[in-house]
Structure formats: C-alpha cells, structure tokens
Amino acid sequence: MKLISLLGATGSIGQQTLDVISQHPENFKLVAMSVGKNIDLARKMIIDHKPELVATGEKSGYETLKAEFPYTRFTYGEEGLTEVATYEKAHILVNAVLGSVGLYPTLQAIEAKKTIAIANKETLVTAGHIVMEAAERNGVSLLPVDSEHSAIFQALQGEKSKNIERLILTASGGSFRDKSRSELKGVTVKEALNHPNWSMGAKITIDSATMMNKGLEVIEAHWLFSMPYDKISVLLHKESIIHSMIEFHDSSIMAQLGTPDMRVPIQYALTYPDRLPLQTEKRLNLAEIGRLHFKEMDFERFRCLAFAYEAGKKGGTLPSVLNAANEVAVAGFLDGKIKFLEIEELIEKALQSHDNISNPSLSTIQEVDKETRELVGSLL
Numbered sequence: 001m002k003l004i005s006l007l008g009a010t011g012s013i014g015q016q017t018l019d020v021i022s023q024h025p026e027n028f029k030l031v032a033m034s035v036g037k038n039i040d041l042a043r044k045m046i047i048d049h050k051p052e053l054v055a056t057g058e059k060s061g062y063e064t065l066k067a068e069f070p071y072t073r074f075t076y077g078e079e080g081l082t083e084v085a086t087y088e089k090a091h092i093l094v095n096a097v098l099g100s101v102g103l104y105p106t107l108q109a110i111e112a113k114k115t116i117a118i119a120n121k122e123t124l125v126t127a128g129h130i131v132m133e134a135a136e137r138n139g140v141s142l143l144p145v146d147s148e149h150s151a152i153f154q155a156l157q158g159e160k161s162k163n164i165e166r167l168i169l170t171a172s173g174g175s176f177r178d179k180s181r182s183e184l185k186g187v188t189v190k191e192a193l194n195h196p197n198w199s200m201g202a203k204i205t206i207d208s209a210t211m212m213n214k215g216l217e218v219i220e221a222h223w224l225f226s227m228p229y230d231k232i233s234v235l236l237h238k239e240s241i242i243h244s245m246i247e248f249h250d251s252s253i254m255a256q257l258g259t260p261d262m263r264v265p266i267q268y269a270l271t272y273p274d275r276l277p278l279q280t281e282k283r284l285n286l287a288e289i290g291r292l293h294f295k296e297m298d299f300e301r302f303r304c305l306a307f308a309y310e311a312g313k314k315g316g317t318l319p320s321v322l323n324a325a326n327e328v329a330v331a332g333f334l335d336g337k338i339k340f341l342e343i344e345e346l347i348e349k350a351l352q353s354h355d356n357i358s359n360p361s362l363s364t365i366q367e368v369d370k371e372t373r374e375l376v377g378s379l380l
Helices: 012-023 039-049 059-068 077-085 100-111 121-138 147-155 202-210 212-224 263-271 303-314 318-334 342-353 362-379
Strands: 002-007 028-034 053-056 073-076 092-095 115-118 142-144 164-171 232-236 242-248 253-257
Touching: 002 012, 002 077, 002 100, 012 028, 012 039, 012 092, 012 263, 028 039, 028 077, 039 053, 039 059, 053 059, 053 077, 059 073, 073 077, 077 100, 092 100, 092 263, 100 115, 100 121, 100 318, 100 362, 115 121, 115 263, 121 142, 121 212, 121 318, 121 362, 142 147, 142 212, 142 263, 147 164, 147 212, 147 242, 147 253, 147 263, 164 212, 202 212, 202 318, 202 342, 212 232, 212 303, 212 318, 303 318, 303 342, 318 342, 318 362, 342 362
Parallel strands: 002 028, 002 092, 028 053, 053 073, 092 115, 115 142, 164 232
Antiparallel strands: 164 242, 242 253
C-alpha cells in the first residue's frame, strides 16, 4: 500500500486525488494533508479519510478542527505545509497546492526523499533549476500530474529522449477561444470562469482563458523533460481529447488520448509504473466524437503565452516575475479590481521593469517574488 501526503486537499486537484484514493482503499491511504479556508470540506475529509496529520492555512481553522478531532494531529501555516510534505510515514507527496507557496515544502520533501507527484506548476516555473538539481542529487522522481505533462510522460515510456524532435502541448483555448481581442474588452468574471471542457479552480480557469496556464506548462515541460524551448510547441485543440504529443526525429508522432478527466493523470502518477482500473463517467468514444480540430497558436491573440516563452528562454528570475505578477493580476480580476485584458498589461509592466538575475538562489527567488507582488499590487 502506498501512503499519501497531499498538499491542497480542498482544491480541485486535491478533491479528485481523494476520489482516486477512495476508489482504491486497498492500494492507497491518505496519511497527511493540508487544507485551505474551507473548514466544512476539511471536516468531511477528516471523517472520510482519517489522516494522521492535518495542516490548515490559518490558526483559526487549526483551533476549530483540533477541538473536534482530539485524536488527529494538527498544525497550520507555512510550517504546517512543510510538516505535511515531509511526513515520515508518507511514500508519495501530491503537491496540489496553488501558487509559489508550494515551492519550499516540495524542496523539503525532496530532501526527505519522497516521491513527488507534482500538480503545482509554480514550483518548477519559479525555481526549476533548483528543484531538478535537488531531485537528481537525492534520487527523487518527479511524476507529472498535469494532463499535458502526464501525456508526454506516458508517451515516453519505452522511448529514448535522444530521439525526440519536439514536444507538442495541446491547449483548449479556454473560455474565450472563439473571441477576438476586441471582443475581450467587456468580458466578465463569470464568463471567464465558464471553461468549455475542464472543471478546475478559479485561478487556473482564468489562466486558461489568458493562455498563461499553457505558458506555465511550457516552462514546466522544459524542466521536466530537459527540452529546449524551441523544441516545445503549443497547438490549439478545442476538444481536449489529445492531451499532448511527442514528435520523434523519424517523423513518428505519439499521442495520449482520453476524456477530460484529471483523475486519470492523478491516478497514473500514484500507480506508476503500473495502472489500476478507474471508474469514470464516460470513456472515450472516437466514433461518437467524429472529428477533432486543431489550429496554429496565435501569439498576438494570446500574449501571455508569448510572455511565458520569453521569460522561460531568458531564464533567471524572469519566470518568478511572470508567475508572481500573474497571480496578483488574476486575483485582482477575480476581485473585480481590473478588467480581463489588464491582466496581461500588468504582467508586461512587471517583466519590463525587472532587472533579470541569472542563476538565482532560493532566497533571491523569494525576494523577487515578494517585490513583484508588491509592485503589481500597487498598480491594481
């Protein structure tokens, strides 16, 4: 049996991870988890899964749950995240927390030699060079949970990296894929959150609409698969049936297909190198679908993707600026402080005003992250 620690249990990926665990009680057991502000949901999770250790985001949640569950160990805050990530009994850490807050706990879990199932893009985006070096030094596997990276990882099984011509990440285009830039001027938060294919958290859904989500995935793919940026391309594919592809230098292309269900890549990360059955609402029926559609990526239309490529290629602290600026700008949009197109405007201002620092240390990355958040926050 594999014992699981989970960062971000009350988020979308966290809840789907717990569903996978529930389907296979003989294979998986949750032993530690972190939760956010949704204490009602956390309470249900504790009752259903009986974890030994629970970390809450705030002290108030810690005090509430501790009083209700005297036989469960509780902690809170950033230190709590690290305690969950490094919990001694856990074999695998699923990092499904949102934002750069997931970086330090992941690094500590790597030092503790935990296998990492990574759904937290920001960990690799902001400090990919540090994370990958630590993983290699400690002999730790980073197993991708994002559907695109899982697709590449699955297609690579039995293949040699030296034979790869390029990676092809597919993108649904998000909520506004059929709108021109001029039509984006008056879009609402409600419209932006209406993703046509996937059920995701609010922040990731907005990132999908701006295409920043795909930009972060490009940077993540660069680190996970040691691939230069000029060999990573993005293709619009509105059905989200082909989750990503690999083109080999003999012109062969391998793809991983499936219905848009995040539980599939989550479960594969937990079972790798094996597979288990999964109860899904609907299996893929290509005859029923009939057609799949593809379109070249328009970098003028989706400027955030262009920003991500630029930041990734230049490296240094620019990816940290990109991520921090995006997080603050998206939060501003969700709070009604700015318009949709102002998200990319604020990101561009942050990138242009930053003096890039090559090969940054963890403390430098954290300082740049803080400075960027303050700058963009002042511009809201």
